[in-house]
Amino acid sequence: MATGNPIAAFGRGGLNTLSGIGSAGIFLIHAITQIFSRPFRLRRYIQEIEFLGAKSFLIVFVTAIFTGMVLALQGYYTLSGFGAEALLGVAVSQSIIRELGPVLCALMVAGRAGSATAAEIGIMKITDQVPALEMMAIDPIAFIISPKVLAGIISVPILTGFFDLIGIGGGYLVGVNLLGVNEGAFIGNMVSTVTAHDIWGGFLKSVFFGLIIAWVATFKGYTAKATTEGVAAATTSTVVLSSVLILVVDYILTSMLL
Amino acid sequence: MIKVENLYNTFGHIETAKNIYCHFEQKKVTCILGGSGSGKSTLLKQMVGLGKPTSGKIIFDGQDITTLNRKDMYKLRKKMGMLFQGSALFNSLNIYENVAFPLREHTDLSDNVINTIIKIKLEMVGLRGVEHLMPSQLSGGMTKRVGLARAIVMDPKVVFYDEPTSGLDPIAAGVIDKLIKDLNLKLGVTSIVVSHDVDAALKIADKIIILFYGDIIAEGTPEEIRNSDDPKVIQFINGSPDGPIPFKMTDKDFIEDILDEKI
Structure with a gap:
């Protein structure tokens, strides 16, 4: 057996990784082309957007308001050292719109909806619901996966928009109402520095993050081993892999956008 | 064959x-x-x-x-129709929607016609009257029968x-x-x-x-x-x-x- 040979093991590992990425790519392309093919299952899309988007709102709300509040708190003490409290609105809004909004929102959705999606698909596999669709001559990818992928791409940017608004609101609450920063300075400086480019950048990031969450979760769930351990592993690796990918892609996109 | x-x-x-x-x-x-x-x-x-x-x-x-x-x-x-070992019903849908599922996907039949077909198929497996229940509310034998009704709904x-x-x-x-x-x-x-x-x-x-x-x-x-x-x-x-x-x-x-x- 060649298992002892480290070079062979390295090569085998590399090949496995490559073929994994390849099949994940084919899987995604299949899912996306099915979004545009008949029959269009509008109800399925609405269901998935409700699950991934609407039901993530509460957790996004809580995360956003506290993120904004703590940013204002930290920013105030740093900025007041330079007598620059007036720039608090700028600091809060820039960090949220460019970075924290898209990233934190995506991480929360990955934790809540990504794991649930992987588990749901894995359990459908264990209980033969996926082959049952095949037997009814329905493409399981078109029926299960495509709506989830589109829901990710649509919901995460909208949630990020809410995150930005609520986060800045939280910053305003702490900065203006609690710490006494001038309201006009907070809003005025923010409005004059935030550009359309910042907002578009954040939006673009959130579209990519939505795609990453949906892609990783559906692929991990769909390729999970049809056992209890298989589903558990798929759920865990969905959260880990999508979180890491979000942070890596965030760096790449930021370096391209700046 | x-x-x-x-x-x-x-x-x-x-x-x-x-x-x-x-x-x-x-x-x-x-x-x-x-x-x-x-x-x-x-x-x-x-x-x-x-x-x-x-x-x-x-x-x-x-x-x-x-x-x-x-x-x-x-x-x-x-x-073809297939009855799976675990019935493979969709647990998010009730019995009616489970059996109606292939009809809704593959045909343009009106709700009235679908209703009649479902009644006939459920009668065949002796389960008319459980349409509104969820799969988790049925026993193993009954879910198998619903699975069978679904398998034959397209007249394979x-x-x-x-x-x-x-x-x-x-x-x-x-x-x-x-x-x-x-x-x-x-x-x-x-x-x-x-x-x-x-x-x-x-x-x-x-x-x-x-x-x-x-x-x-x-x-x-x-x-x-x-x-x-x-x-x-x-x-x-x-x-x-x-x-x-x-x-x-x-x-x-x-x-x-x-x-x-x-x-």
Whole structure:
């Protein structure tokens, strides 16, 4: 057996990784082309957007308001050292719109909806619901996966928009109402520095993050081993892999956008 | 109707089909019997195109399904129905929507027509009146019957049953056996049943195929199987723990094995 040979093991590992990425790519392309093919299952899309988007709102709300509040708190003490409290609105809004909004929102959705999606698909596999669709001559990818992928791409940017608004609101609450920063300075400086480019950048990031969450979760769930351990592993690796990918892609996109 | 020709399949070192030939006649009930790990479930999956054999042909209605692409396979699947071992109902949908599911996906029938069809199919399996319940609220035997109603809702020519009675109590199992026979007699549905329930197979089958570790060891009518003098067949239908089909995994002498320190 060649298992002892480290070079062979390295090569085998590399090949496995490559073929994994390849099949994940084919899987995604299949899912996306099915979004545009008949029959269009509008109800399925609405269901998935409700699950991934609407039901993530509460957790996004809580995360956003506290993120904004703590940013204002930290920013105030740093900025007041330079007598620059007036720039608090700028600091809060820039960090949220460019970075924290898209990233934190995506991480929360990955934790809540990504794991649930992987588990749901894995359990459908264990209980033969996926082959049952095949037997009814329905493409399981078109029926299960495509709506989830589109829901990710649509919901995460909208949630990020809410995150930005609520986060800045939280910053305003702490900065203006609690710490006494001038309201006009907070809003005025923010409005004059935030550009359309910042907002578009954040939006673009959130579209990519939505795609990453949906892609990783559906692929991990769909390729999970049809056992209890298989589903558990798929759920865990969905959260880990999508979180890491979000942070890596965030760096790449930021370096391209700046 | 379905012909399996020279079918060979392996999973790593395990051969689940060793160049087998068999034939499933139209409008007949054929039972594939075999112990766990005999390759019968794999054979069933390959006959419906859910898995590809290593080599060989499976001819369904004149078409070799091992070579079909996705689109043609889906076209052919509309002639097939399948009852899965775990029923495979969608647990997010109620009974009505589960049975209506293939109709809604494949037809443009109005709600009224769908309603009538569902009533007919649920009546056939004796479950009219549970439409609004969720699958989790039904017993194992009842979910199997709903699964059967869903499998026949598109009026397939062939219905495949994967261990239809395993895990059911004797009465529920008897109901399923009766339904399989009824559907075959009343609607002329070709039925292929994978099972290890020898008594049920002897009762409902027109033809029995006994599979043993990838080989067909017997084939014939229930009468022929019952009167077989092949020791393997006799052991199988009587359920004897030891015989030509060995109880032990190894022939090695026990004492020798214990004394032998190299494992």
